[in-house]
Amino acid sequence: MTSHATEQLAASSGGALTGFTGWVVSVMETLGVAGVGLLVALENIFPPIPSEIILPLAGFTASQGSMNLFGAIVFATVGSVVGALGLYYLGYAFGLERLRRWASKIPLIDVVDIDKTVSWFAKHGPAAVFFGRMIPLFRSLISIPAGVEKMRLSVFMLFTTLGSLIWNSIFVVAGYLLGENWQLVEDYAGWFQRIVIALVLIAVVWWVQRRIRRNRVERRLAAEIEAGDPHESDQRESDQHRFGRHDSEDGRRPQ
Secondary structure, three states, X not given: OOHHHHHHHHHHOOOOOOHHHHHXXXXXXXXXXXXXXXXXXXXHHOOOOOHHHHHHHHHHHHHOOOOOHHHHHHXXXXXXXXXXXXXXXXXXXXXXXXXHHHHOOOOOOOHHHHHHHHHHHHHHHHHXXXXXXXXXXXXXXXXXXXXXXXXXXXXXXXXXXXXXXXXXXXXXXXXXXXXXXXXXXXXXXXXXXXXXXXHHHHHHHHHHHHHHHHHHXXXXXXXXXXXXXXXXXXXXXXXXXXXXXXXXXXXXXXX
């Protein structure tokens, strides 16, 4: 990034560049397009680092002639894949059996939940990785279950590359076209991320409430069985079906 681009960026920001934006600019000034790749790789490994700032800034820099637009997209995508591979191997090393042992110790989570998730990922993993690379919060985390499930590395890299290429291109090109107004990209991306967070929270609350209700039903049924209620068998079968516990509860994968 040249001094001219830095001055333009500072002017558009209303003063001297400080904080995270200033750090991003300094890395790009020092390393150029390679700096874009490095920053995006770090963003994948440490999700709190926002790609919604890094990528539009790279596009803005390209619009000032200080960086090649195509090079910025390519290096950003390479950085995405490198960061994703780090999390993939983390999941691979952690492994399914260790995950199942951990799940058995966590309240409200059953081992069979893990088995069902892995089974689903085995069928829909490529699509999950592809679309997951374009959803805030899940962009990085989607690599971990891919590693746990031991998705074939070539398949993982292909769909990670495709999804990352689309996401990176959108944000870099948006920053390029908006120029000094690149911050608009961050504003709209922030709304998108808040919507995703809200949906995730709603889903978590729904799941927790449903699981708590199921556990209460199971405790009541267990008490009825101990008391010798003549109707407990039929009632238990009905409630288990209602709350999704008709699969084996001994931790084995449903057949």
